[in-house]
Amino acid sequence: MTNIESESVVLSVKDASVHYGMVQALRGVSFDVPKGKIVTLVGANGAGKTTMLRAISGLVKVSRGAIQHHGVAISSMQPHEIVRRRICQSPEGRGIFLNLTVEENLDLGAWAAPDKSAYKVNLERGFDMFPRLKERRRQNAGTLSGGEQQMLAIARALMGQPELLLLDEPSLGLAPQIIEKIFEIVQRINREGMTILLVEQNALQALQIAHHGVVLETGSVVLQGPTRELLASDEVRKAYLGE
């Protein structure tokens, strides 16, 4: 790999394995996330997609291999140190603080943000993107609908001024129109320059908006490449798109 190439790679996963006790959840997974792109990690339930994101965020440790952020190994860092490197995650199952208000959730998202003076601007940007959140800013997050909770999780991750945004199953359990809206927003954030790693079970839609796809099966990468090629391959169409 040449220098020019490695400079444009934000995150690089190299031969990463993760074990939960005796169970191996990831087996030697390797892929890169290039700057300014959407990379999507697709695969069936239990393929190891969420585990991969948890490993990047430092919530589980890799037992072999490495995860590098701009060439720096982050696999042994604490989760809060990784967030400080501006790798922010919107966790699965709309992991938001149901006991806090919408605004408090957003405040916490900015906990490690490097530029505190940008707080107001980012908050307004989030409200601009998701006007429903502004209406409900003083409400407990537990009172939001599923779609609103997902929007809150994304807006909150953006409050951390990420360089790399990790999205775990943003479409899970949502109505088709809402999924469409969320995916539109993901594309919009990306067009504004954000690098995104998107984990999705909803393979077709994810591959349609991403630049690069990685297909996981029981913890291993079975296919990866530009999404245009993946969408055209018979293998993917049969196995993941139900054709």
Place this chain on the structure above:
Amino acid sequence: MDQFLQHIINALSLGSIYALIALGYTMVFGVLQLINFAHGEIYMLGAFAGMYTIRWLRLEQHPGIGSLLIALFAAMAASALAGFIIERLAYRPLRKSPRINLLITAVGVSLFLQYTGQLVFGSDPQFFPVGILELDGYTWTYGELVIEPMQIVALVLSIILMLVLQYIIFKTRLGRAMRAVSFNHDLASLMGIPTNRIISATFMLGSALAGAAGVLVGLIYPKIEPLMGTMPGLKAFVAAVLGGVGNVTGAVLGAFTLGLAEEFLVGYWVSTYRDALAFAILILILLFKPSGLLGVHRAEKV
């Protein structure tokens, strides 16, 4: 009527002490899902720290609210330090262990502190220097009603401390982080919150309140000894469970409820059952409403 008012006043001052201790239980439970059985001993250490501060600084020679506040802050600082060390040495290494291990460790820490206390402070009760406040002659009587000024001082100081705590939990960045950690550690760390540091801070805050309670109790019932933490510790635990463990408002509500119940039981029925009452309440609440008065059933996490 006088007697009724008397019981109310006694109950409020007793309840405020229980509340200060119960808050520590409930806060620690909030962030670690641990009943810190050593919490009563942190309260005991606060009483001793207060006593030694008064002795060493000869604060009795300058009685007044200033001296009381010095003793109070010293006790709070000592208890906060004790809480910090206990969490760091005893509980943090067990963060990933089954919860029962943590619980057994907490009982062990409690016993360790009780008997080390006897070794260091001696097992005989010692007199708490109540002369730090010159309150003789200020006792207010109205018919049969007797209001000890110390009860009022304790009540007012406890309420101030509880308001400060309320402010910290609901209005500050630290408080927001504490609530986030108590909701879910992993999720909090994904915000960039250093969860271990927040857990330490929570221990220190809860312990400081117990330390303050130690001094206030010393002033009202001026005999302190190394095993003094057991009963108030258990009762504050009951108060926390009664209010809904993990719930800060619940702990205060539970503490005042327990204070009132005890006081009325003693005043109008039988005084020998005072200590039994708390445990009867504990059994009833665990049987019929384990989540406590204000506890909510938290939705299962996905």
